[in-house]
Amino acid sequence: MAAIPEQPGAPEAPETSDACEATEATEATEASEVALRPGLEAVLMVADEPITEARLAEAVQYPRAEVAAALRELAAEYAAQDRGFELRLVAGGWRYYSSAACAPVVDRFVLDGQQARLTQAALETLAVVAYRQPVSRSRVSAVRGVNCDGVMRTLVQRGLVEETGTEPETGAILYRTTSYFLERMGLRGLDELPELAPFLPEVDDVEAESLEGTAIADAVAAASAREAQ
Numbered sequence: 613m614a615a616i617p618e619q620p621g622a623p624e625a626p627e628t629s630d631a632c633e634a635t636e637a638t639e640a641t642e643a644s645e646v647a648l649r650p651g652l653e654a655v656l657m658v659a660d661e662p663i664t665e666a667r668l669a670e671a672v673q674y675p676r677a678e679v680a681a682a683l684r685e686l687a688a689e690y691a692a693q694d695r696g697f698e699l700r701l702v703a704g705g706w707r708y709y710s711s712a713a714c715a716p717v718v719d720r721f722v723l724d725g726q727q728a729r730l731t732q733a734a735l736e737t738l739a740v741v742a743y744r745q746p747v748s749r750s751r752v753s754a755v756r757g758v759n760c761d762g763v764m765r766t767l768v769q770r771g772l773v774e775e776t777g778t779e780p781e782t783g784a785i786l787y788r789t790t791s792y793f794l795e796r797m798g799l800r801g802l803d804e805l806p807e808l809a810p811f812l813p814e815v816d817d818v819e820a821e822s823l824e825g826t827a828i829a830d831a832v833a834a835a836s837a838r839e840a841q
Contacts, residue, residue, distance in 0.1 A: 648674050648682050662705025662795060703794040737763045738772060742793070742805060746776050746786035772796070 646654075651672040656663065665683065669676040683706050687699040696714045699706060710718050730738065737760045740752045753760045764787065767773040776788040794801065 646672065648672060648678060649686060652679065652682055652686065656699070656706060656708055659707055662701075662703050662707040664705045668706065700798065701800055702798055703791045703800070707795075709798070731763075733758075733760075734763050734766060738767055738789070738793075741767070741773055741787050742789050742802070745788040745802075747788075748779055748782070748784040748786055750784060752787075 651674075652668060655668060655671050665676055665680050668683070669679040672679065674682075683699065683701075687701075690697065690699055696711050698709050698711055700709050702709075733756075736756055737752055740755050741747055744751065744755070749761055749764050752764065764773065768775075768787075771790055771792045773787050773793070774790050776786050778785055789802070799805065
């Protein structure tokens, strides 16, 4: 019997829902074909800034809850193994940092023993901003007892301080610390800055005001012991 020829121009049969689901399942499998922990390590290895859990979950194609749990497991594992690096949650994201115990080795390799540190004036100014923010330049100058305009410009250029509106009464520009400041200090948030009380002597209020710049600089210096090397 002769075969019945196909009708020209006949529409193709639509793809079934089962076929669509199979295609989606295949795509999902391909997207998450890398195991969760190795995938996270690979992404974090090339990151030059802290990465949020949401962004990491999007990159590795795993649920955010699983990603968050895996990150904390990795951080604990590295700490338990006494590795030369750490995985930290800093400034709202995760990033690898060299261990503080290995700082001398890192200094010799990267900086040949020379570090570009902030001057004492810059450190004191940054400390005042950190503890008094948002704060104007005139207020910072009053606390330190010297003009801080030049130092403030340096801190802004380094990305440690930024403008954040104006003071309603005077119109003066207000300043605050940046997320980069938190990153460099190894802090999750400003609430992790050390308390000022242990650094303030038992003096009258006027004297405490004049000594505040140095006291808060000492407090920030204590926090900077955890700074990433």
